Amino acid sequence: MPGDDLLPLQTEAAAAIAAAATLEALEAIRVGLLGKSGAVTALLKQLGALAPEEKKTRGAALNILKTSLTDALAARRETLEAAALTARLTAEKIDISAPPRPEILGAIHPISRTMEEIAAIFGAQNFAIMDGPDIEDDWYNFSALNIPSHHPARAMMDTFYLNASHGNRPAVLRTHTSPVQIRTMLEWARLHGAHAEKPAIRIIVPGRTFRADHDATHSPMFHQCEGLVIGRDITLAHLKGCLIDFLHAFFGRPDLPLRFRASYFPFTEPSMEIDLGWDRKTGEIGGGGDWLEILGSGMVHPNVLANCGIDPREYQGFAFGMGIERLTMLKHGISDLRLFYESDIRWLKHYGFSPLSPAMLHEGF
Ligand code: DAH
Numbered sequence: 001m002p003g004d005d006l007l008p009l010q011t012e013a014a015a016a017i018a019a020a021a022t023l024e025a026l027e028a029i030r031v032g033l034l035g036k037s038g039a040v041t042a043l044l045k046q047l048g049a050l051a052p053e054e055k056k057t058r059g060a061a062l063n064i065l066k067t068s069l070t071d072a073l074a075a076r077r078e079t080l081e082a083a084a085l086t087a088r089l090t091a092e093k094i095d096i097s098a099p100p101r102p103e104i105l106g107a108i109h110p111i112s113r114t115m116e117e118i119a120a121i122f123g124a125q126n127f128a129i130m131d132g133p134d135i136e137d138d139w140y141n142f143s144a145l146n147i148p149s150h151h152p153a154r155a156m157m158d159t160f161y162l163n164a165s166h167g168n169r170p171a172v173l174r175t176h177t178s179p180v181q182i183r184t185m186l187e188w189a190r191l192h193g194a195h196a197e198k199p200a201i202r203i204i205v206p207g208r209t210f211r212a213d214h215d216a217t218h219s220p221m222f223h224q225c226e227g228l229v230i231g232r233d234i235t236l237a238h239l240k241g242c243l244i245d246f247l248h249a250f251f252g253r254p255d256l257p258l259r260f261r262a263s264y265f266p267f268t269e270p271s272m273e274i275d276l277g278w279d280r281k282t283g284e285i286g287g288g289g290d291w292l293e294i295l296g297s298g299m300v301h302p303n304v305l306a307n308c309g310i311d312p313r314e315y316q317g318f319a320f321g322m323g324i325e326r327l328t329m330l331k332h333g334i335s336d337l338r339l340f341y342e343s344d345i346r347w348l349k350h351y352g353f354s355p356l357s358p359a360m361l362h363e364g365f
Contacts, residue, residue, distance in 0.1 A: 003061025009039060010065055017072045023080050030073050040066055107352025111223055111340055114328040115206045116359035118225050121249045122204045124361055125242065127227070130203045132180035134210070135162065137169035140179035144307045145267040153266055158212040160220075173210035177226035178267060180205040181300075181319060184228060185308035200315065201230040206324065216336045223324035230300065230310065230317035236270075239297055239318035243274060247294070251276075251331060252365055256286050261293075268298020268319055278330075285330055292330070295322035 013033055020026040033040050044062055047055055108116075119129055147153045157175040164171045180203075188201055205226035214220055229238065240260065248254045257277030265271040274295050279288025297320035302312035325337050332351055334340075339347055359365060 110328045110351050113353045120359045127204045130205045136174040136179050137166035144182040146303045147266045177205045177224040181228045189309035227320040234317045269301045271298035
């Protein structure tokens with residue numbers, strides 16, 4: 001057979017390749033065979049001196065040898081590389097677990113806690129919790145809420161306008177949770193039609209809101225909770241009963257003095273602010289002769305209902321909005337709103353709540 005003389009080389013080389021223990025050893029073998037002055041290379045160089053017929057058969061035999069060695073080298077390389085990777089992964093393994101450090105155990109943030117308490121109280125009154133996007137367009141945030149483009153309320157709210165738009169509507173960071181009223185009513189009207197028999201909407205909307213404002217009582221990001229009740233027979237009496245119950249439950253004081261004061265919001269008519277009795281000097285709530293504004297409310301403006309495809313001659317309802325930071329500061333005697341966002345574990349340990357005692361109405365807050 002032509003090329004029989006190559007067999008010893010082939011066998012020897014195959015054994016050496018199989019036995020190569022490292023990538024370096026394997027590379028040395030490759031160079032010894034196929035490198036510039038390797039054994040196979042040397043044989044190939046001799047081809048030039050042969051007669052044409054001989055050259056052909058010898059060339060074919062050498063090519064088979066070369067291919068089989070190249071394949072063997074590649075296979076061995078793959079095996080060694082895989083082994084090297086496994087070895088590295090094992091050697092470089094880091095123990096990312098840390099021993100428990102009870103001294104930095106976290107707590108439920110007071111803002112989260114207030115939201116849980118609000119949800120528990122309104123949940124007991126059969127309210128559902130709704131959500132909406134932080135990035136709104138100005139139709140939802142303003143126009144649909146009966147705040148036309150020239151209206152001073154747009155300036156009053158220190159709106160963050162984004163360098164973007166939804167269609168041809170400017171995008172804003174929502175300045176209040178009220179746009180979720182619009183989203184909820186539109187969806188309800190879409191599902192049930194303007195003259196649906198069934199009553200209707202009963203939601204709260206806890207969430208993040210944004211205004212360009214920063215001092216001890218304002219933060220550019222803060223939280224509100226919106227409320228909306230729509231039905232065929234909803235009156236101002238429902239509004240009052242609902243919010244009085246809420247505030248008494250939230251502050252855990254059935255005797256908490258409350259005052260409904262006529263006010264103005266574009267999206268309600270009539271509108272009211274609710275004040276609670278407190279002592280301006282001591283900051284104590286419930287006592288003293290001072291009043292502190294705590295939330296805004298009113299009967300949903302007919303224009304707002306109409307904007308959402310709900311017939312104001314058949315339906316009415318009430319809405320309210322409250323600042324979650326404000327409620328939390330009052331309830332727990334926190335004087336500077338910026339502390340909420342400093343992520344100071346010592347502060348959290350003082351004002352936070354145990355994850356093991358969730359907000360539950362029957363246990364009181
Ligand atoms: N959106 C108002 C604000 O941010 C708060 C508010 C007042 C909401 C009255 C309401 C409402 O739903 O009826 O200042």
